Amino acid sequence: MRISEKTLFLIIVIVLILMGCAPNIPKSDYPLEIKRSFHASFDNTWDSVLEIVKTSKGTIITKDKSCGLIVYSIIDSKSKSQVYMNVYLKNHPTTNITVVYLTPRVRTGYYLKEIDKDFFAALEKTLGRR
Amino acid sequence: MRRTILILAILFISSVFFGCAPKIVKTELDQLFEKNFEGFEIPEVRWIKGGGSRSFPYATFDEVWDATILVLMQQGIMVRSSKDTGRIVTITKPPIAIFVERGEVVAVYLNWMEHLYKRVDKPEVVTVQFKLNVARKMAKDFFDKLATQVYAGEKWKWLKIQGKE
Numbered sequence: 390m391r392i393s394e395k396t397l398f399l400i401i402v403i404v405l406i407l408m409g410c411a412p413n414i415p416k417s418d419y420p421l422e423i424k425r426s427f428h429a430s431f432d433n434t435w436d437s438v439l440e441i442v443k444t445s446k447g448t449i450i451t452k453d454k455s456c457g458l459i460v461y462s463i464i465d466s467k468s469k470s471q472v473y474m475n476v477y478l479k480n481h482p483t484t485n486i487t488v489v490y491l492t493p494r495v496r497t498g499y500y501l502k503e504i505d506k507d508f509f510a511a512l513e514k515t516l517g518r519r
Numbered sequence: 520m521r522r523t524i525l526i527l528a529i530l531f532i533s534s535v536f537f538g539c540a541p542k543i544v545k546t547e548l549d550q551l552f553e554k555n556f557e558g559f560e561i562p563e564v565r566w567i568k569g570g571g572s573r574s575f576p577y578a579t580f581d582e583v584w585d586a587t588i589l590v591l592m593q594q595g596i597m598v599r600s601s602k603d604t605g606r607i608v609t610i611t612k613p614p615i616a617i618f619v620e621r622g623e624v625v626a627v628y629l630n631w632m633e634h635l636y637k638r639v640d641k642p643e644v645v646t647v648q649f650k651l652n653v654a655r656k657m658a659k660d661f662f663d664k665l666a667t668q669v670y671a672g673e674k675w676k677w678l679k680i681q682g683k684e
Contacts, residue, residue, distance in 0.1 A: 399528055448555045456602035458588060462555060475592035479585070492592045496552065496610075 422505045426488050429516050431457070431480035434487040437515040438476055441508065447474070465504055472500050474508065546646050548614065548635040556598045561606045562632070567618040570630030571658035578669050580605075583625045586668035587617060590661070608632070613649055615661075627665065629658050 427434055438459050442449060447461040450473065457478035465472045477490040491508055493500040551559055575583050584602060591597055595611035605619040614632040619625065631654050636647040649657075 403532065450556050451597065451599050453600045453602060456584065456588065456600060458597065458600045460597050460600075473596040475597050477588055477592055490589065490592065494596050496596070 422509060423492055424488060424490050425509050425512075426486050427512070427516055428485060429487055429519075430485060431478060431482075431487050433516065433519055434478055434480075434489065434512075435459075437512055437519065438478070438489075440515050441511050445511075465500075465502065468502055470495055470500065472504060474504075476508075544646060545639045546636050547639060548610070550639060551598075551635070559598065559608075561599045561601065561604070561608055562616045562630070564604070564606065564618050567606065567616045567630045568628045570616075570628060571655065571662070572626055572628045573662040573666070574624050574626045575666070575669055576624045578625055580619065580621045580625050583627060583665075583669055584619050586665055587619055587627065590664050590668050591617070594661070613647065613654070627662070629661060631657075 429437075435454060435457070439452075441447075442459070442461045442463075445463050447463040450460040450462055452459045457480070459476045459478075460473060461476075462471055462473050464470070473494045473496075475490075475492045475494065479488045479490070480486075481488070489509075489512065491505055493504045493508075584605070587607065588597075588600070591607060591609045595609040595614075597607060597609045599606070599608040601607075605621065607617040607619075609615055609617070614635050616630050616632055618628040620628065631649065633645060633647070633649060636645045638644045638646060
């Protein structure tokens with residue numbers, strides 16, 4: 390069976406349209422850095438996270454200092470996606486170490502771009518200034 | 520003949536375009552996301568207790584609470600949390616409300632907030648429905664992960680597995 394050029398062109402156009410309609414699901418094997426320890430008090434780390442939220446023009450979704458949870462949303466400048474940052478702080482008062490857990494998410498699942506590195510770098514910088 | 524083919528092709532392409540065009544059907548959940556969950560209230564304890572539950576003997580409230588946070592933050596967006604009242608709401612599929620109950624034996628309750636999938640324009644229509652057995656399986660999966668976290672310490676293996684999907 391011989392396919393004419395026009396038919397072939399039409400098929401290509403349809404395939405391209407269908408591909409354009411396919412949902413863009415980010416996939417990555419990028420290992421998230423979900424936890425880092427800081428030599429800082431819980432209060433200092435808590436305030437620093439709130440400062441990061443402010444400087445990154447984020448919006449607080451919920452915060453509960455009694456359990457160390459801050460969840461905020463930001464627009465990631467690189468991908469322009471709305472990202473929700475689950476941040477959980479755990480303190481070890483005897484050693485003055487605060488462990489910070491982070492899981493960035495979008496509505497559809499994990500956010501697997503390198504936003505965690507930026508967050509931890511910003512936190513380190515903010516804590517260094519205090 | 521060519522004209523007929525051309526018209527058919529145009530009709531087909533238009534139908535593909537219209538088929539792909541997203542229908543703007545807003546749910547209560549969409550509205551909450553638009554408002555960054557402003558004004559969203561955590562469900563009552565009595566309602567949360569209407570779902571599934573599991574007890575965690577030999578663990579303190581703080582241990583169970585901590586483990587619950589660590590598991591939930593990997594499963595969804597935590598939009599409400601109050602350690603005082605022991606309640607948490609996380610946006611997973613479907614969104615869930617959790618109640619960690621203090622007591623001699625700490626118990627964790629979970630209920631599914633399927634009502635957040637109600638259409639704003641037609642509240643009688645729910646856009647996503649979960650069968651009871653599917654919801655129960657999800658709850659079991661959650662409680663299994665929570666038990667691992669409570670009793671085995673820090674385990675993040677499911678994060679890697681889900682991340683590769």
